Amino acid sequence: MCTGKCSRCIAYTLYPLVFLSMLCNIILFFPGGAVKYSREGHITEEVKYMGGLIGGGLMVLIPALYISCTGEEGCMGNRCGMFLSIGFAVEGLAGALYSFIVAASGVGNGPLCLYNGQWTTPFKNSNASYQSDPKVWPLCIEPKNVVQFNTGLFCTLIAVSCVQAILCAIQMINGLIGCLCGTCNKTETGTIN
Template sequence: MCTGRCSRCIAVTLYPLVVISIICNIVLFFPGGDIKYAKDGHITEEVKYMGGLVGGGLMVLIPALYIHLTGQQGCCGNRCGMFLSIAFAAVGVAGALYSLTVAVLGLKNGPLCKTKVIWETPLEFSDNSYLTDDTWRGECTEPKDIVQFNTGLFGTLLATSCLQLILCAIQMINGLFGCLCGTCSDKGPL
């Protein structure tokens, strides 16, 4: 097994996950595609934590770039470089965990929405789970389809952060093998 090749595969897989996380977080600021809710401050609290932008975005992108460089032949592809990739992958794990936590909280608490006359999170303290019980979705009158909007985007953030977490953990193990055993020494293309 070539630890450098494995590093490149992990990094290349992390890039689209980072982009998906960032896009989901940005879109969450505009429920129904309307900017007025962000202007008025009627945004779900978990969106403001920017789990997808900071955690699954920047905190995974920087390690992905380093991990990619570690996998390049002749560039950081030594024992020291693989050791440093463990530390960078640990930062990626922390970012993915942050994104995962925010996504879980966003799904658990439900969206901020207008019910009859006030803005609140009516699904936060409900006995039934709004994710499985469709009758709760009618509680929110504005923004239109906010429950499905938040569920879809926070669900996507949850899935991408789980994949990022797994990939960064694999890189930590790969980096350990590369640090202890060395990287590939073949002269052919990786």
């Protein structure tokens, strides 16, 4: 496969992942579908770090936009453009890793919820894994079903960030090959880049 076509394929795969990452993070601000928890500040700390919006979102979107341009004919579809795509792919990889770390921390610490009359993270210091014991989930009185809500969305962010990281790593290799061998674009034929 031509390195330019590979770049386009990677970029077009990253776009829906960026959208999904941002969407998951936005939804996490509204546990139980209610705005009142955000307004009152009863949101899990890891949601406020915005790993899905900043890391898996903007930090991957900008490289995806550039990487898609390197797959097209024109000023970026050459060896220099492919070289620069390596740096953008590193930025995307860093964003995906940030999203992964925040989401994994969110799953590990558990949600912020009303427990014994106060807002706390009751599963943060528990020795046992609360995800495998659904009997303890009702301990969180409010927001309703917050354990399933947070765990599902943070696990989705973990999966998305893993795929994003893999795609950015592939683009780093693809960019190196494109830098050394060319992009297979028609405008590059016969020219020295």
